[in-house]
Amino acid sequence: MRDVRLHADIPVKPVYGPEDLAGRDPARDIGQPGEYPFTRGIHRHMYRDRLWTMRQYIGFGTPAETNARFKYLMAHGQDALNVAFDLPTQLGLDSDDPRADGEVGRVGMAIDTLADMEEAFAGIPLDRVSVSLTINGMAAPITAMYYAVAEKQGAAPERVVTTPQNDILKEFVARGTWIYPVDPSLRLVGDLIEFSAMRYPRSNPVSVCGYHIREAGCTTAQEMAYGLAIAAAYIDMMVKRGMAVDDFAPRVSFNFTCWGKIFEETAKFRAGRRLYARMVRERFGATNPKSCMFRSLIGGGGSAFTVQEPENNIVRGAYIALAAALSGAQTMALPTYDEAYTIPSAKAQLIALRTMQICAEESGAADTADPLAGSYYVEALTNQMEEKILEELAAVERMGGIVEAVKTGALQAEVARQAYLFEQKLVSGEIPKVGVNTHVGERAAEADREVELYAFDPSVAATQVAKLAKIRGERDERAAQAALRRLTDEARGTANLMPAIMEAVKAYATLGEICQAMKTVFGEHKEPVKW
Amino acid sequence: MKVLIAKPGLDGHDRGAKVVAHALRDAGVEIVYSGLKRTPEEIVHEAIQEDVDVVGLSVLSGAHVPLARRVLDGLRAQGAGDIRVIVGGIIPPKDVDALRALGVARVFPMGTPLPDIVKFFQEAKA
Numbered sequence: 001m002r003d004v005r006l007h008a009d010i011p012v013k014p015v016y017g018p019e020d021l022a023g024r025d026p027a028r029d030i031g032q033p034g035e036y037p038f039t040r041g042i043h044r045h046m047y048r049d050r051l052w053t054m055r056q057y058i059g060f061g062t063p064a065e066t067n068a069r070f071k072y073l074m075a076h077g078q079d080a081l082n083v084a085f086d087l088p089t090q091l092g093l094d095s096d097d098p099r100a101d102g103e104v105g106r107v108g109m110a111i112d113t114l115a116d117m118e119e120a121f122a123g124i125p126l127d128r129v130s131v132s133l134t135i136n137g138m139a140a141p142i143t144a145m146y147y148a149v150a151e152k153q154g155a156a157p158e159r160v161v162t163t164p165q166n167d168i169l170k171e172f173v174a175r176g177t178w179i180y181p182v183d184p185s186l187r188l189v190g191d192l193i194e195f196s197a198m199r200y201p202r203s204n205p206v207s208v209c210g211y212h213i214r215e216a217g218c219t220t221a222q223e224m225a226y227g228l229a230i231a232a233a234y235i236d237m238m239v240k241r242g243m244a245v246d247d248f249a250p251r252v253s254f255n256f257t258c259w260g261k262i263f264e265e266t267a268k269f270r271a272g273r274r275l276y277a278r279m280v281r282e283r284f285g286a287t288n289p290k291s292c293m294f295r296s297l298i299g300g301g302g303s304a305f306t307v308q309e310p311e312n313n314i315v316r317g318a319y320i321a322l323a324a325a326l327s328g329a330q331t332m333a334l335p336t337y338d339e340a341y342t343i344p345s346a347k348a349q350l351i352a353l354r355t356m357q358i359c360a361e362e363s364g365a366a367d368t369a370d371p372l373a374g375s376y377y378v379e380a381l382t383n384q385m386e387e388k389i390l391e392e393l394a395a396v397e398r399m400g401g402i403v404e405a406v407k408t409g410a411l412q413a414e415v416a417r418q419a420y421l422f423e424q425k426l427v428s429g430e431i432p433k434v435g436v437n438t439h440v441g442e443r444a445a446e447a448d449r450e451v452e453l454y455a456f457d458p459s460v461a462a463t464q465v466a467k468l469a470k471i472r473g474e475r476d477e478r479a480a481q482a483a484l485r486r487l488t489d490e491a492r493g494t495a496n497l498m499p500a501i502m503e504a505v506k507a508y509a510t511l512g513e514i515c516q517a518m519k520t521v522f523g524e525h526k527e528p529v530k531w
Numbered sequence: 532m533k534v535l536i537a538k539p540g541l542d543g544h545d546r547g548a549k550v551v552a553h554a555l556r557d558a559g560v561e562i563v564y565s566g567l568k569r570t571p572e573e574i575v576h577e578a579i580q581e582d583v584d585v586v587g588l589s590v591l592s593g594a595h596v597p598l599a600r601r602v603l604d605g606l607r608a609q610g611a612g613d614i615r616v617i618v619g620g621i622i623p624p625k626d627v628d629a630l631r632a633l634g635v636a637r638v639f640p641m642g643t644p645l646p647d648i649v650k651f652f653q654e655a656k657a
Contacts, residue, residue: 087540087541087542087543087592088541090541091541091568093541099541099570100541101594101597102540102594102596102597102598103540103541103592103593103594106592106593106594107542107592107593171543174543174544174546175543175544176542176543176544176545176567176568177543178543215546216544216545216546217546217549217550303546306642307640307641307642308642340621340641340642341621341623341641342621342623343593416545416546416549416550416553417553419546419549419550420549420550420553420554423550423554423645426645427644427645427646436642453623453625456593527566527567527568529564529565529566531545531549531552531553531564
């Protein structure tokens with residue numbers, strides 16, 4: 001019989017039975033959906049009361065182009081947005097910065113000033129649509145722009161629902177959009193959490209991500225362990241800043257990946273919810289049950305998709321959607337079948353949206369809460385996954401804790417090591433991948449050419465640069481400069497920087513200027529290059 | 532043989548670069564890895580400083596053509612045109628020819644099996 005081992009290095013037996021659950025207390029460990037420790041999900045009736053939110057990741061070119069795609073998907077039943085920004089925006093560089101050459105509008109939309117944000121959300125009522133902003137190093141100024149647009153639209157602050165990603169620790173490990181050194185970066189994370197908790201009670205000011213670390217190469221158990229360690233670091237920081245855990249923890253959310261290995265993913269999320277609930281209650285003393293809920297966006301992992309025979313990715317997407325539904329997602333996003341090639345086409349995005357809708361309304365996966373509960377295999381695997389996650393958390397502690405592990409690069413090195421191990425298993429065939437190392441089509445190379453490539457418009461940069469020059473010329477220059485000076489001054493102290501950032505944003509200071517006003521004080525991060 | 536694996540531009544995705552670095556090291560190639568967000572000028576400088584035979588650029592953001600051009604131009608301007616430049620990442624088929632025309636020695640687009648990349652270096656070594 002062939003050996004089966006999961007990505008988390010858990011061996012799988014050919015048969016499971018009651019003996020695999022011996023010694024466990026179902027009432028304590030499994031419980032009921034909607035009740036602590038939330039192993040079975042955070043709501044009593046799960047999708048019968050409310051289906052998961054469908055939130056495809058979108059953004060490219062100019063704010064006007066992105067606005068049109070937002071409206072296209074909303075017209076087809078997508079109920080929330082997830083905004084992609086281009087790299088210069090993510091790194092606090094204006095579109096006319098020499099370092100932005102060739103990158104403006106490439107992998108997301110370009111934002112230079114509040115005027116761009118106004119255009120991106122023109123005709124989209126921000127008191128009715130919930131919007132995720134995939135922004136980290138520049139989360140504070142971009143979210144400030146979002147709040148300013150909402151204010152201009154006349155939206156009441158208590159009706160504004162936005163989720164800036166604002167998870168800088170994972171950026172140091174994977175994805176790489178860090179700007180400032182670790183400590184001032186963490187301060188900005190905390191400033192946005194605190195400001196939002198006070199002024200925008202329905203915002204979710206941090207979305208803790210395991211997603212990108214897994215996509216960078218770590219295992220399922222590591223993904224959950226690192227995510228939980230990062231969440232603990234933020235909660236600890238906010239408590240040390242003087243906030244009560246129940247004043248912000250209910251709005252902490254998570255962003256994790258999911259591949260099509262259904263039972264491993266489901267066990268990962270069930271174990272993660274249980275561990276998070278216990279951590280927030282036992283370690284941080286939360287009393288509000290909402291503080292203990294692991295609310296998650298489950299976004300399918302693009303690295304599970306293949307270049308070879310790309311249409312097969314539509315099928316992979318369906319298994320991922322099923323796994324995410326069985327895992328109890330609050331929000332779902334799927335990679336598109338053309339993921340490995342290009343910025344998604346409108347057609348590919350519609351297929352991904354339809355995949356989630358079919359899963360939700362035709363498959364039956366949404367009919368009852370946590371349908372896999374009580375399965376000998378899934379419950380045993382949930383327990384084993386919990387043990388593995390705890391082992392990985394202990395490994396992080398041995399690196400000096402998550403913040404230290406990120407500063408030294410020890411965590412980055414471990415993720416790279418796992419990525420290489422995984423690749424070796426793909427090469428050897430130990431991890432089967434159809435069309436790649438098994439059932440390889442004879443004409444795979446030619447079949448790949450059917451993908452509609454995103455026609456990047458090189459005039460995007462010129463359009464952005466012209467608009468930026470116009471805004472700089474028209475704004476009240478003295479107000480903009482005064483706001484920037486105030487921001488630099490306050491960065492030297494310990495005050496919450498959000499009010500100063502809001503003032504700069506409303507004075508149409510550019511993102512690059514705002515970034516630089518803080519960089520003068522904070523300096524730049526120096527990457528510990530470890531591989 | 533000595534190789535500089537470099538991440539030019541603003542793209543922060545380094546999984547591919549690090550996996551290739553590991554594989555080449557296991558194949559006996561001496562590796563220098565630049566870290567993220569290096570400018571083409573910094574990469575040219577490091578390539579010459581480290582006296583490498585090959586520069587491997589990893590780009591996933593779509594900005595590969597202008598970035599590769601600046602590295603190639605920089606190497607030639609410094610009299611180091613003999614250092615070969617290869618490119619890996621999300622490179623659409625139409626851009627493979629554009630990169631070759633610029634003087635890129637070899638392009639490894641997405642989906643390239645790892646052993647193919649290793650083989651290229653082993654042949655180059657021999």
